[in-house]
Amino acid sequence: MAALAGKRIGLLTARASRANGGVFEAVVGQVGLLKRLGAVPVVIAVEDEAHAADGWRLDGAEVRLAKQVGPDQPGFAPQLAVELQEAKLDLLHLHGIWTYASRAAAHWATNSGGPLAISPHGMLAPRITGRNRWKKNLARFAWEKDAWKSATAFHALTQDEAEDIRREVSGAEIGVIPNPAPKPSPPRERIAPPMALYLGRIHEKKNLIALMEGWLAALPDLPPDARLTIAGWGDDDGVAALERFLEPVGHSIQFVGAAFGSQKAALFDVARFTVLPSLSEGLPMAILDSWAAGVPTIMSKACHLPEGYEAGAALHCGTDKASIARALIKAFAMEETPWLSMSQSAQALASGPFGPEQVAEQWEQLYGDCLGRDGFNLDPIYHHPAVARAQPEAEDRIVAR
Numbered sequence: 001m002a003a004l005a006g007k008r009i010g011l012l013t014a015r016a017s018r019a020n021g022g023v024f025e026a027v028v029g030q031v032g033l034l035k036r037l038g039a040v041p042v043v044i045a046v047e048d049e050a051h052a053a054d055g056w057r058l059d060g061a062e063v064r065l066a067k068q069v070g071p072d073q074p075g076f077a078p079q080l081a082v083e084l085q086e087a088k089l090d091l092l093h094l095h096g097i098w099t100y101a102s103r104a105a106a107h108w109a110t111n112s113g114g115p116l117a118i119s120p121h122g123m124l125a126p127r128i129t130g131r132n133r134w135k136k137n138l139a140r141f142a143w144e145k146d147a148w149k150s151a152t153a154f155h156a157l158t159q160d161e162a163e164d165i166r167r168e169v170s171g172a173e174i175g176v177i178p179n180p181a182p183k184p185s186p187p188r189e190r191i192a193p194p195m196a197l198y199l200g201r202i203h204e205k206k207n208l209i210a211l212m213e214g215w216l217a218a219l220p221d222l223p224p225d226a227r228l229t230i231a232g233w234g235d236d237d238g239v240a241a242l243e244r245f246l247e248p249v250g251h252s253i254q255f256v257g258a259a260f261g262s263q264k265a266a267l268f269d270v271a272r273f274t275v276l277p278s279l280s281e282g283l284p285m286a287i288l289d290s291w292a293a294g295v296p297t298i299m300s301k302a303c304h305l306p307e308g309y310e311a312g313a314a315l316h317c318g319t320d321k322a323s324i325a326r327a328l329i330k331a332f333a334m335e336e337t338p339w340l341s342m343s344q345s346a347q348a349l350a351s352g353p354f355g356p357e358q359v360a361e362q363w364e365q366l367y368g369d370c371l372g373r374d375g376f377n378l379d380p381i382y383h384h385p386a387v388a389r390a391q392p393e394a395e396d397r398i399v400a401r
Helices: 018-036 051-058 079-086 100-112 133-150 159-168 208-221 236-246 261-269 285-292 306-311 321-332 336-351 356-370
Strands: 008-015 040-046 062-066 091-095 116-119 153-156 173-176 195-201 227-233 253-257 273-276 297-299 314-316 387-389
Touching (some): 008 079, 008 100, 018 040, 018 091, 018 285, 040 079, 040 100, 051 062, 079 100, 091 100, 100 116, 100 133, 116 133, 153 159, 153 356, 159 173, 173 356, 195 208, 195 261, 195 285, 195 321, 208 227, 208 236, 208 253, 208 321, 227 261, 236 253, 261 285, 273 285, 273 321, 285 297, 306 314, 306 336, 314 321
Parallel strands (some): 008 040, 008 091, 040 062, 091 116, 116 153, 153 173, 195 273, 273 297, 297 314
Antiparallel strands (some): 173 387
């Protein structure tokens, strides 16, 4: 921990609120991690209305907000450069790409000469880069390639994401480190009520319509008192579409709005499974939260957590109505003893490979390497997950400093 003691580490992101989805959750977790490592976390973001409600979650961090000029995308905020300069950072860590924050990060790295780490948070996955391709290409040439060239290291949440980064950024140093799970709850002693929980953003990539259709298809084969609870937040259009779907459905599905802190913990207490049939993810915090609470999961492969299947903490579902229905029927047919075994496996993952101590050790190594303590050290410190080194290509090389 001495390596980072007193170091001012900037966490630059588009929004410091729930408006930034899972990226905000990752930033919140990184603030706590940096504090435990003795560093000074400095959050820099574009100001938005939701920050007033969510700012408390960044307790212990220095927060600097820049005024936005123009539309939400790409989040143009010239003041970001000033905030970064005045923050007197030892290292800058950019969370998320494809916004003006990348331009500000590149400007800071070039002018300060300081180390820059970039966490794309799944935003280089083919499904993401293929959407609005012309906008992505414009962003690449306007600022992303400058930021990528300036990066000392990239951070991938999974080996799959490391491959995505390698495809886009030849020659990059890529540290593969998962999000940390919270501290596990006391072990479960009995099976939970027949409630499936979705927790997260209300967004099309989460595949909620297929989840609800799959639930209704499975309902005749589920326990009579089975319930699907949807807890989340999103833009007005997304929430309105969800509520329109629910109007004629009946009481077996309920939408309870956003849930944080004690509200989230109360939902996990009565959930038998957490369900996430996503189409695209980085590494979903909802799954790690669920495992820490001793709640097994039903999830798609797009969650990029094969450890869950291998350890017996998760059941696989596809992304269509029929495969989701089959997974739900299988899950709710499970007796107490095998369910408790899944619950124990989930908590073992949350306290083991995804435990805060192990993840903090990996981040201490990566940040230390970025700060030039010993140069990059691709030793077994990163063995779970691992570091991957991208291979340079002859053409269009982007080489990290």
